[in-house]
Amino acid sequence: MKYIVAIIRPHKLEDVKKELLKEEVHLMTITEVLGCGRQQGITEVYRGVKEVDNLLRKVKLEIAVNDSFVERTVDAIMRSSREGEIGDGKIFILDLEECIRIRTGERGGEAIG
Numbered sequence: 001m002k003y004i005v006a007i008i009r010p011h012k013l014e015d016v017k018k019e020l021l022k023e024e025v026h027l028m029t030i031t032e033v034l035g036c037g038r039q040q041g042i043t044e045v046y047r048g049v050k051e052v053d054n055l056l057r058k059v060k061l062e063i064a065v066n067d068s069f070v071e072r073t074v075d076a077i078m079r080s081s082r083e084g085e086i087g088d089g090k091i092f093i094l095d096l097e098e099c100i101r102i103r104t105g106e107r108g109g110e111a112i113g
């Protein structure tokens with residue numbers, strides 16, 4: 001199992017969700033966050049707006065998946081969030097040790113989706 005954490009542009013969220021649904025990835029946690037990339041916000045220009053604060057608004061998606069879903073999840077996020085501009089975001093893939101559905105006590109792959 002893997003825990004996929006993706007930081008994306010906020011306005012991409014609906015497109016990303018749509019692409020994830022196409023891949024049967026429905027379970028996710030979404031948080032509004034502030035982030036700093038390697039340009040430290042200062043030189044990030046997007047749609048003509050130059051950001052001056054070094055913390056930019058981003059959206060964080062967290063998705064726990066079985067190994068067989070990793071690539072399709074990453075591909076869906078990539079194709080729906082990439083614009084080819086600085087600040088497009090980043091995807092982190094972490095090993096996930098365990099997952100427990102509290103209601104039933106199921107564990108692992110059974111509990112994840």
Ligand SMILES: Nc1ncnc2c1ncn2[C@@H]1O[C@H](COP(=O)(O)OP(=O)(O)OP(=O)(O)O)[C@@H](O)[C@H]1O
Nearest residue numbers: 007034035036037038039058085086087088089090
């Ligand atoms: N190494 C990191 N650790 C934690 N969060 C990060 C890291 N790199 C990027 N992020 C998060 O992702 C957001 C978007 O990063 P961003 O796309 O600007 O990355 P970048 O490395 O600067 O690449 P680019 O040159 O394409 O802009 C940041 O605002 C931050 O929230």
Ligand SMILES: [Mg+2]
Nearest residue numbers: 037038039087
């Ligand atoms: Mg950046």
